[in-house]
Amino acid sequence: MGAGWKDIVRGIAPALGTALGGNAVGQAVGVLSRVLLGKPDGTQAEIEAKLASPLTAAEELALKQADDAFLLAALDKANAAESIEAQDRASAREMQKAVHSRTPDVLSFLVIGLFALEMVLAHFFSVPAENRDAASQVAGVLNISMGTVLGFWLGGSLGSRTKDVLNFARGGRS
Numbered sequence: 001m002g003a004g005w006k007d008i009v010r011g012i013a014p015a016l017g018t019a020l021g022g023n024a025v026g027q028a029v030g031v032l033s034r035v036l037l038g039k040p041d042g043t044q045a046e047i048e049a050k051l052a053s054p055l056t057a058a059e060e061l062a063l064k065q066a067d068d069a070f071l072l073a074a075l076d077k078a079n080a081a082e083s084i085e086a087q088d089r090a091s092a093r094e095m096q097k098a099v100h101s102r103t104p105d106v107l108s109f110l111v112i113g114l115f116a117l118e119m120v121l122a123h124f125f126s127v128p129a130e131n132r133d134a135a136s137q138v139a140g141v142l143n144i145s146m147g148t149v150l151g152f153w154l155g156g157s158l159g160s161r162t163k164d165v166l167n168f169a170r171g172g173r174s
Contacts, residue, residue, distance in 0.1 A: 006020050013070075
């Protein structure tokens with residue numbers, strides 16, 4: 001299948017078009033199938049065949065409305081995930097206030113120190129080829145851990161997550 005039909009979708013419905021090239025391809029195909037073919041289980045080949053001829057104004061409008069609904073659903077999912085994460089952080093902070101544990105402080109300083117050490121070592125030393133996979137995994141864990149530490153002490157990222165969803169809807173353009 002050519003990319004031409006996906007470009008047509010991207011031009012009319014950017015969120016759905018972008019989803020066709022990502023993790024939500026199944027959801028996007030389902031939406032396109034319902035809107036363009038009138039059935040929930042159409043294939044990409046059937047959608048491509050439908051898009052080989054020009055869409056009517058009503059079909060374009062339905063596709064734009066479906067794109068808006070798809071984007072709103074993505075925003076709702078992002079907001080729900082952020083709400084769960086915010087509750088988790090709040091719970092952790094409340095526990096910290098109640099028990100006055102030193103563990104979060106110690107773990108935070110340990111992660112920050114190891115992250116700084118990782119940056120220094122990566123800047124001044126090269127990793128032998130046979131150890132690159134292990135070094136990459138350690139770096140990934142430290143990078144994620146640093147984000148977790150910052151999230152715990154400094155708060156959430158709802159604005160960033162919303163920006164990411166909106167950027168996704170624009171087809172990855174800022």
